[in-house]
Amino acid sequence: MADIAQSSPGAIAINLATLSGFRVAGMTGAVISGIAAVIPSFVILVFISMFYVAFAANPLISEVLKGMQAGVAALIVDFVIDMCSMMVKERSLLLTLMIPTSFLANFIFEINVAIIFVMCCFICIVRVWLNERRQKKWGNY
Numbered sequence: 001m002a003d004i005a006q007s008s009p010g011a012i013a014i015n016l017a018t019l020s021g022f023r024v025a026g027m028t029g030a031v032i033s034g035i036a037a038v039i040p041s042f043v044i045l046v047f048i049s050m051f052y053v054a055f056a057a058n059p060l061i062s063e064v065l066k067g068m069q070a071g072v073a074a075l076i077v078d079f080v081i082d083m084c085s086m087m088v089k090e091r092s093l094l095l096t097l098m099i100p101t102s103f104l105a106n107f108i109f110e111i112n113v114a115i116i117f118v119m120c121c122f123i124c125i126v127r128v129w130l131n132e133r134r135q136k137k138w139g140n141y
Helices: 002-007 012-050 052-057 059-089 093-107 113-139
Strands: none
Touching: 012 052, 052 059, 059 093, 093 113
């Protein structure tokens, strides 16, 4: 399971928690384990963000944050490249078109990224559901 978690996109700890939860309690266990793996980091980030103004006012921390922006930008570019290559390998026209459509929706039409993200998640969930339904239908014959 650790090998699968390392090979799939995303944080290894979250992937491993989700896979373990799925093995123990199915889809419910996967959802609960995934959420439980995210909660500690989320709480810490919420706490830090409440005091962000005080941190950013400190000149030393301000310079450190500026330096971290370059690292974050590099991580985002690496993530986008990995995500795009995985979507192209899937050889799905829908997933391949999702990349430029999302970019155009944000850049040209200025649609909020969160809305684009939710729509893409919804489309992918429907796609998986339809594929499973199709496999069950054809599996009966």
